[in-house]
Amino acid sequence: MSKQETVLSVKNLEVAFNTRGGLVQAVRNVTFDLKAGEALAIVGESGSGKSVTAQTIMRLIPTPPGRINGGTIDFKGQDILKKSEKEMEAIRGKEIGMIFQDPMTSLNPTITIGRQITEVLMKHQNMNNTQAKERAVEMLRLVGLPNPERRFAQYPHEFSGGMRQRAMIAVALSCDPTLLIADEPTTALDVTIQAQILELMKDLQHRLGTSIIMITHDLGIVADMCDRVIVMYAGKVVEEGTKEEIFKNPQHPYTRGLLRSLPRLDQPKDEPLIPIDGTPPNMMHPPKGCAFADRCENAMRICAEQDADVTTHSPTHASRCWMHSAV
């Protein structure tokens, strides 16, 4: 597959949830592209809409209470938002694999780990029982589960947090998907196993040209394996750029604050960390101006009144902030 080909194109996506308190506007006007073989990181505040964006691509948002209020999702020339549930079933797991943030929501507690993998393989890869079992045990070994033959027959509750996460990764990778969406895939894993799993993903990427969307709070992982980064805040994309642009030349004050809060290994112990003060806005009543304004050290009067337009810093680098778009 050529590197230039666009695999996924998300345009002006709007997703909201009906709750007792009112409408939560989880994803607001999100737009991005993903090319074949590319690894894109989505980083941002917790609650900023990263997981909802990913779940919308998989069409896994429960509707109701969820509602897709606008936008398009083009996956290899097909409009995902127009697919029937049946068509989506054929895409999920086979063409788009997803590793969920919370392993227990995607693993069935009443079925053994092994069965959960073999079922996917038998459904999507036309394998028979024996072939599927062989491949499943192999996958469990590849994600670093000790004693895969024995673990195959165990139930999710018999696994530690990190083992469940690895079992789910095995399920998602087993069908060699074209697009892999990984939502915080390695938070519960130690860094040696994490390195092993990231290698597994890179291998898939190089061998089959798989595109990856990596949602993570770990900026080290972004530096290690992603090509481009989008930064989300309060449901919107506030900055987008290549990994080098985001780390070396961050433009949006939220991105800068994020990078500044990182603990450094060479930091003296009594030096406090530098968080971003304040809390994110209430998404039932998102501010009419820039959502970051009341936490931003650079905020000007206009910031609270009107949201900034996108300013382009290079063909690959853009941000949404009045510091750059104000005249």
Added chain:
Amino acid sequence: MSKSNSNALIQIDGLKKYFNVGDGTLKAVNDLSLNIAKGETVGVVGESGCGKSTAGRTILRLYEPTAGTVLFNGENIYKMNGSKLKAARRNMQMIFQDPYASLNPRWSVESIIAEPFKLHNLAGSRKEMRYKIEQLLDRVGLKPEHADRYPHEFSGGQRQRIGIARALAVDPSFIVCDEPISALDVSIQAQVVNLLKDLQREQGLTYMFIAHDLAMVKHISDRVAVMYLGKMVELAESEALYANPQHPYTKALLSSIPVPDPEIEAKKERIVLKGDIPSPINPPSGCPFRTRCPAATERCASEVPALREVSKGHFAACHYA
């Protein structure tokens, strides 16, 4: 007072926790000994499944141990019962690994934080309770009106702070923090870690801090324990551990930390571990790490390396440390 080291708030000795699983015994925690001084933070790192959460839970007697003792202020918590046990439980709290699963979704924040007060018969009048709860919320950086909301109405970081407020409610002296920040973005991680450190400074709290983020562990801990397959394989002051790791597993761990800087990351040499990851049901003979250890010799297969003091206050369980 006991004769024991008066500085140690927690003294763990020969602690074991085994689980029966089908046809075998899983040694989740296998002979852990460690003292934690009052006001100290001991970080615990290690492979997923190496027994960190189980150790934390057993130390708080949320699990009964298979063997060993834990002294809290010089008294064995496993021998306590009745009011004594209740008092100890009040003093020892846990912030749970999963902020999403550990708060009852049907309870308001007020009821969630009021629960420990009720459990320990510390609840006063409704008005007094409300006042205490609002003070706690303030201390963890939330607002008084948040007391009337429900967990799903909060972001991950705020929810984690509710869990912290609940743990702090009854003025504990020791808190096991089980991955309290891994679900949060780094700007909120920094808020929570600063909060934990402030509370420690103000109230002399003692922490066991379990985490995978090695930079954060280094930042918050006085000493760090490294676990592998149910055993502690290295223990040192955090500066010493990071500057001069002794155990081959610790070395691999430190070399695998992804650095948030693309230039450094591109140049970095990683110790990539190969070999089979052993099972705690069927641990390898000799050193538990030998199946993946780049330095393993025949001796490692036949002889269990003891945890030795390799330099002052720095312990490692490797024949060649």
